[in-house]
Amino acid sequence: MPVYVDREAPKLWRKICSETTIEISLLAENWKIILGGIIFQYIHGLAAHAVHYLHQPGPLLQDSGYALIPELGEDKAYISETLFSFLFFSFVLWTFHPFIFQSKSFHTVLLWCRVLACLVVCQMLRIVTFYSTQLPGPNYHCREGSKLARLPRPESVVEVLLINFPRGMIYGCGDLIFSSHMIFTLLFVLTYHKYGTIRFIKQSAWLLAIIESLLIIASRKHYTVDVVVAWYTVNLVVFFINKKLPELPDRSNASASLQFLPVSSRDKDGRNKDELHRSNNGTSGHI
Template sequence: MGSSGGVEIGFSTTRFTFGCQIYRRIVMETIVEWPLLLEKWRFLLFGLVFQYFHGVAARIAHYLHRPGPILHDLGFDLLPELGPEKAWISETVFTFIFTTFVLWTFHPFVFNNKRFYTVYLWYRVLAMLVIAQTMRIVSFLVTQLPGPNYHCREGSAAATLDPPKHISEVLLLNFPYGVIYGCGDLIFSSHMTFALTFVHTYARYGSKTWIKRAAWVLVVVQSLLIVASRKHYTVDVVIAWFVVILLFNYVGRKFYDPELMDRSPLRDQILPMNRKDGRNKDEMQKMVNGNSGGWCKVTDVRPVGGLRRNMLLTILEVIPLGLVASSESASEATQRLNMVL
C-alpha cells in the first residue's frame, strides 16, 4: 500500500512539474509578446478584417461572372482532370498547409526553441497577404475570365448569380456556400497566395531543414492539384508564384532593421524586438528560457507594469497549485504554495 502510494505521489509530482513548465512557458511568452501586441494590434486587426473585404470583392466578382467556353490551357492539356468527386484532394492539402503553419507560429508558447516573435511574424504575414490580395482584387475585377471549375461552367446553376436585391446579400457572402462555390475570382489563385506565403515564411524563419524541403514539395503538389482540379487556369497559379516571391522579398527588406535586437543570440537576426521595449538582450533571454526557481515560479520576470502586473504574476503562479490540490494532501499543497510565495 505504501509503495503504491509512493508511486502515485511520484507520478503526481512529475505531472505537476511538467504542467508547471508548460504553464510557465505560456505565461512568460505572453508577457514577452504582450507589449508587441499593444504596439501592432491595429495593423493585425486591419489585416484580419481585410480578409472579409477580400471575400466581399470575390462575391462581387461572382455577380460579374459570365460563363463561357473554357480557355485553352497548357496545364489542362498536360494534367488529367481529377473530376468533381476528387476536388477534395487539393482542399485537403491546402487545409494541411494552413493548419500546420498556424500551429507552428504559436508553438513558442509551449516549446522553448523560439527564433521569432509571434506578433511580428503575423505582422509580416498579414502585410504580405494584404498587399497580394489588393493586387488580386484589382486583377479579377477588371477582367472576368470564364471559370474552368465545374460549378462555374455553362449550364451550371451556380455559374451566375441574380442581381442582389439587398446589400446584405453581398456583405453576408452567403457563407459558407458562397465562399466554397464562388466564380470569377481567378487571377490570381488565392489558395496559392496563402500557401506560398506560409511556405516562404517557414523557409525564412523555421529551423527544420527537412520540413522546409517537404513544404516546398507540398506547395508544388498543391499547384498541380489546383490545375488538375480545374479550380484555376495555369496562369492563375503561375502569377501567384511570381507575385508572392517578389512581394516576400519586398516585405522582407521593408521590415528589416539590423539595429533592432535579435531574439536568438546564437543565430542570425530573425524577427527582432522593437527597441521601444527598453529591455536588454540578457534579460529577454532569461524571460524566454524560463530560468527561474521553484514550482511554476515566474516572478523573476519583471516587465514594466508595476504593482498590478506583479500581482497578476503572483495569481498566475498560484493557479496551478489549486488545480493539483485535489490530487495531493493538504500539507503537500501548502508546502508547494509556500515555495512559490
C-alpha cells in the same frame, strides 16, 4: 512517469504565462496592424463575392496545364482542399509553438504582423487583376448549365455584404487571376523557410506547394496562368516587404525578450536614480 509530468508541468505553465505576457505587450503595440489585416480578409472575401455577379460562363480557355495534367474529376476535387487545409492549420499551429517549446526564434505577434502585411498586398493585387478582366471559370460549378455559374441580381446591399458565407466563398466564380489558395500556401512556405529551423520540413513544404499547384490545375479550380502568376507575384511581394520591414528580433538570447516586457515609470525612475547615485559616488555598484 507521473513524477516527471508533475515536475515539468509547472515549468510549462510558467513558460506559457511568460510568453503570454510578452505577446500581449506586443499585441498592445501592434493591434492596429493585426486588426487591419483581419478586416481586409473580409474586404477580400467581399470583392471575390461581388465579382461573381459579373461572371459570364463560357467555353474553357485553351490551357497548357490542362493538356499536360489529367483531370481529377468533380468527385476528387476535395484532394486539393484537404492538402491546403493541412498546410494552413499546420502553419497556424507552428506560429504558436514558442508558447510551449523552448525554441524562441520569433515572437508570434510580430510574425503575424509580417504575414498579414504580405497577405494584404497580395490580395490587393489579386483584386485589381480579377476585376480588370473576368474570365469564364473552369471550375465545375462555374460552367455553362450550372445553377451556381451566375448569381441573380441582389435584392439588397445586405445580401452582398453577407457574402453568403461560407457557401459564397466555396462556390465563387470570376476571381481567377491569381489563385488565393496559392497566395496562402506560398506565403506560409516562404515564412517557414525564413524562420523555421528544421531543414526536412522546409524541403517538404516546398514539395507540398508544388503538389498543391498541380492539384489545383488538375481539379480545374484555376487556369494554369492563375497558379504561375501567384508563384512569382507572392515571391516578389515577400522579397520587397522583407526589404522594407525591419527584421524580427533574434530570440536566441534569452535576455532579448526582456526588452518587450512593460516597464512601469516607477521602475524607470528608480533605476535612473540608482544609476545617477552610482555615477556621483564613482562606483559601479559591484561588491
